[in-house]
Amino acid sequence: MSEFDIKKPVVALPDMDPEPQIPEEDLFFTEEELERIEGFTEKYPTNRSAVMPALWLAQEKFGFLPPEVMKLVAEAIDIPYAQVYGAATFYTQYYKKQMGTYVLDVCCSFSCQACGSYDVLDYLEEKLGIHAGETTEDGRFTIQEVECLGSCGTAPMLQVTNGPYVHNLTEEKLDQLIDDLRNDKMPPFTSVTMPQDEDEMGGNRRSDVEHTDTYRTPPAPERWI
Amino acid sequence: MEATNGKTKAGDWQNFERILLPPIRDLHKLDVYEAEYDGYQAIQKVLKEWEPGEVVNEVKQANVRGRGGAAFNAGLKWSFMPPKGDRPRYLACNADESEPGTYKDRQLMEYNPHLMFEGILLANYAMQMDACYVYVRGEYVDWIDHMERELEKLYAKGYVGENIFGSDFSTDIILHKGAGAYICGEETSLMNSLEGKRGYPRIKPPFPAQKGLWGNPTTINNVETLAHVTLVMRHGADWFSGIGAPTHPGSTIYGISGHLNRPGVYEYPTGMLITDLIEKVCGGMRDGKKLKAVVPGGSSVPPLHADMIEGVTMDADSLREAGSMMGTGGMLVLNEDTDMVTYLRRVNHFYQHESCGQCTPCREGTGWLEAIVTRIDEGEGNLRDLDLLIDLCDQMEGRTICAFADAAAWPVRYTIERFREDFEAKCKPAVFDTGGVTISA
Ligand SMILES: Cc1cc2nc3c(=O)[nH]c(=O)nc-3n(C[C@H](O)[C@H](O)[C@H](O)COP(=O)(O)O)c2cc1C
Ligand code: SF4
Ligand code: FES
Numbered sequence: 001m002s003e004f005d006i007k008k009p010v011v012a013l014p015d016m017d018p019e020p021q022i023p024e025e026d027l028f029f030t031e032e033e034l035e036r037i038e039g040f041t042e043k044y045p046t047n048r049s050a051v052m053p054a055l056w057l058a059q060e061k062f063g064f065l066p067p068e069v070m071k072l073v074a075e076a077i078d079i080p081y082a083q084v085y086g087a088a089t090f091y092t093q094y095y096k097k098q099m100g101t102y103v104l105d106v107c108c109s110f111s112c113q114a115c116g117s118y119d120v121l122d123y124l125e126e127k128l129g130i131h132a133g134e135t136t137e138d139g140r141f142t143i144q145e146v147e148c149l150g151s152c153g154t155a156p157m158l159q160v161t162n163g164p165y166v167h168n169l170t171e172e173k174l175d176q177l178i179d180d181l182r183n184d185k186m187p188p189f190t191s192v193t194m195p196q197d198e199d200e201m202g203g204n205r206r207s208d209v210e211h212t213d214t215y216r217t218p219p220a221p222e223r224w225i
Numbered sequence: 226m227e228a229t230n231g232k233t234k235a236g237d238w239q240n241f242e243r244i245l246l247p248p249i250r251d252l253h254k255l256d257v258y259e260a261e262y263d264g265y266q267a268i269q270k271v272l273k274e275w276e277p278g279e280v281v282n283e284v285k286q287a288n289v290r291g292r293g294g295a296a297f298n299a300g301l302k303w304s305f306m307p308p309k310g311d312r313p314r315y316l317a318c319n320a321d322e323s324e325p326g327t328y329k330d331r332q333l334m335e336y337n338p339h340l341m342f343e344g345i346l347l348a349n350y351a352m353q354m355d356a357c358y359v360y361v362r363g364e365y366v367d368w369i370d371h372m373e374r375e376l377e378k379l380y381a382k383g384y385v386g387e388n389i390f391g392s393d394f395s396t397d398i399i400l401h402k403g404a405g406a407y408i409c410g411e412e413t414s415l416m417n418s419l420e421g422k423r424g425y426p427r428i429k430p431p432f433p434a435q436k437g438l439w440g441n442p443t444t445i446n447n448v449e450t451l452a453h454v455t456l457v458m459r460h461g462a463d464w465f466s467g468i469g470a471p472t473h474p475g476s477t478i479y480g481i482s483g484h485l486n487r488p489g490v491y492e493y494p495t496g497m498l499i500t501d502l503i504e505k506v507c508g509g510m511r512d513g514k515k516l517k518a519v520v521p522g523g524s525s526v527p528p529l530h531a532d533m534i535e536g537v538t539m540d541a542d543s544l545r546e547a548g549s550m551m552g553t554g555g556m557l558v559l560n561e562d563t564d565m566v567t568y569l570r571r572v573n574h575f576y577q578h579e580s581c582g583q584c585t586p587c588r589e590g591t592g593w594l595e596a597i598v599t600r601i602d603e604g605e606g607n608l609r610d611l612d613l614l615i616d617l618c619d620q621m622e623g624r625t626i627c628a629f630a631d632a633a634a635w636p637v638r639y640t641i642e643r644f645r646e647d648f649e650a651k652c653k654p655a656v657f658d659t660g661g662v663t664i665s666a
Contacts, residue, residue, distance in 0.1 A: 043399045044399075044419075044421075045313070045439050046420065046421070046439065047421075048420060048421035048422070049419060049420055049421040050421065051421040052401070052402065052403070052404060052418070052421065053401075053402065055404070056363075056402060056404070079421075083421070083422075086422070086423050087421060087422065087423060090406060090423040090424060091363070091403070091404035091405050091406050091424075092404070092405040092406065093363045093364070093403075093404040093405035094404055094405075108571070109325035109326075109524070109571070109575055110325050110326060110520075110524055110557060110568060110571055110572055110575070111325065111326050111482035111483060111557050113567075113568070113571045114482075114483050114484060114557065114559055114563065114568070115482075115483070115484075146405075147323070147325065147407065147575050147578060147579065148323060148324070148325035148326065148327070148524075148575075149364050150322050150323070150327065150328040150330075150331050150362065150364065150365070151328055151331075152325070152326050152327070152328050152480065152482035152488075152555065152557070153328060153480065153481065153482050153488040153489040153490060154488075155482060155488075159364060162363065162364065162366060163366060163367075164367065189367040191335060192489075194246065194332065194336075194489060194490050194491065194492075195487050195489040195490075195491065196243065196246075196248070196491055196492065197248060200248040201248045201250065205248065205249070205250050205251065205252065205336060206250075206251060206253065206335075206336075207250065207251050208251070208254075
């Protein structure tokens with residue numbers, strides 16, 4: 001019954017020598033970046049430990065981590081490519097393929113699910129005409145369904161490109177967010193107040209608003225639907 | 226700040242004055258922390274007057290139970306460290322916080338990071354550590370930047386680094402940013418991740434105290450646990466163990482989410498009644514709906530049916546008796562409209578997605594759990610699938626490298642046991658084709 005075709009591998013192996021996606025003339029670290037990477041290695045007893053911060057730096061610079069960038073990182077911290085590849089493919093926040101300029105990570109874990117995160121996802125999919133995991137044709141937006149982002153009290157929420165969180169989503173908020181991002185206006189980092197602070201201190205306790213916006217926990221009006 | 230007021234039994238929670246997250250504006254800034262909150266007094270006192278071993282004993286006596294999930298006595302864990310030799314020694318502060326429903330460590334890192342830093346210094350002194358690596362989940366970029374700024378000030382003032390506070394003790398604190406993997410919260414996986422490897426958990430023994438980071442003695446503690454250490458050393462073990470539930474003392478940060486009027490992060494003593502937390506603290510159920518289920522400590526602990534929460538308090542013993550666990554104290558509250566099959570399907574999806582894939586029972590099991598529950602959720606399952614699910618749980622629990630597989634199996638086992646009617650309502654009735662005559666059972 002079941003035929004095993006020896007020529008067809010059961011598991012798709014990664015292409016060992018894919019077409020480079022970053023033009024060769026751009027594929028380098030500047031002196032300053034190399035110095036920063038050197039700084040990472042100094043924080044740990046082994047160079048290998050610097051792989052995560054170095055990959056973060058590379059992703060900030062190149063936008064994603066194709067094999068040639070992983071090789072560059074391997075050279076910079078002087079460890080085998082296979083080790084960099086192993087680490088980069090394990091963690092979800094390292095982008096292995098090119099993403100949209102803005103990645104909308106919608107949390108759909110259980111607290112958010114309970115508060116309507118799938119409606120958020122549906123709304124975004126409809127609005128942008130793509131499915132979760134896809135990128136719009138103009139390369140502007142990618143939508144992803146992600147696991148708990150650690151902001152369950154303000155569910156449903158999302159994170160924009162490994163950066164700021166947007167809380168207590170509603171249709172209007174999503175419309176606003178998409179409009180802003182079309183104009184390259186990122187949402188600010190938001191600090192969510194504790195309900196106890198609102199009672200005892202009348203609101204937010206942080207005054208350094210140059211870094212974060214403040215956000216008071218709404219008394220849960222009709223949120224989604 | 227005079228903090229005798231912390232001495233509050235849970236019953237008197239209305240009069241509780243917060244100790245981890247007191248209402249002080251800009252407490253996250255070093256100068257405010259020092260001026261208004263006795264900041265870095267405890268470590269200076271300890272460096273001058275205490276032997277390292279005495280600190281370990283004090284923390285042990287205070288019975289600070291780990292806030293990362295297992296509720297293990299922190300001082301006792303510290304005492305497992307071998308005597309100081311030539312090998313370097315490390316503390317790892319676990320700020321990976323990825324358990325669905327958990328978001329308390331973030332508040333601590335945002336509003337009172339120095340309480341954690343001071344706790345780290347105390348722990349490092351108690352165990353004579355060379356450095357502490359704080360492993361923060363990668364999504365918390367803003368909070369990492371924010372802590373990095375404060376840490377720079379600490380180095381500049383000589384509170385961290387060489388000869389801290391002019392003593393002969395030197396120690397470092399290094400922030401490490403993760404990159405999105407729930408499993409890296411497991412202590413041995415966290416160590417592999419710090420070493421630059423894939424975040425695969427390691428087989429124990431050897432335990433981290435013998436062979437941890439880079440093969441050297443290591444201890445792992447949660448952010449909130451280390452923050453409590455500062456309070457213990459500031460006010461003494463007796464003061465600490467007088468707060469909250471006697472067997473699980475201290476205050477704790479409850480991260481409460483779900484169908485409530487005022488969800489959010491609250492600090493109260495341990496041992497609060499679940500019903501008080503829902504009704505009095507969070508303003509009751511949203512839209513006046515009825516309560517259906519409470520998940521007291523993150524997605525991996527067994528959910529409690531609304532009938533089971535009467536008189537149950539938030540501490541390890543009471544919750545164990547009730548049939549659940551304290552976990553991380555991240556509590557999810559669900560109302561009567563919730564379909565527990567859909568709930569379980571999403572929880573299973575999480576574990577399927579996050580399994581590191583080393584052990585067959587976990588890698589395959591989590592996938593099958595999701596597939597079967599999805600089948601039921603889509604109306605294609607039948608009653609025998611419920612037995613099949615329980616059987617799968619039996620095959621997963623206790624048979625893997627780390628506790629992840631157990632954490633994936635418990636919600637399945639107990640959701641089916643406690644909310645069976647939801648599953649039965651979605652299962653197809655068994656239909657036997659007997660050649661023309663259809664009998665349904
Ligand atoms: C799958 C898994 C995930 C875990 N995730 C976390 C986590 O995100 N944060 C945490 O503090 N502990 C987590 N733990 C518990 C840690 O392994 C460890 O017990 C804890 O950090 C010890 O600190 P404590 O004694 O201070 O609680 C996890 C455990 C397992 C098995
Ligand atoms: S139990 Fe699961 S998560 Fe833990 S080591 Fe095994 S496969 Fe990995
Ligand atoms: S479940 Fe969405 S942030 Fe935690």
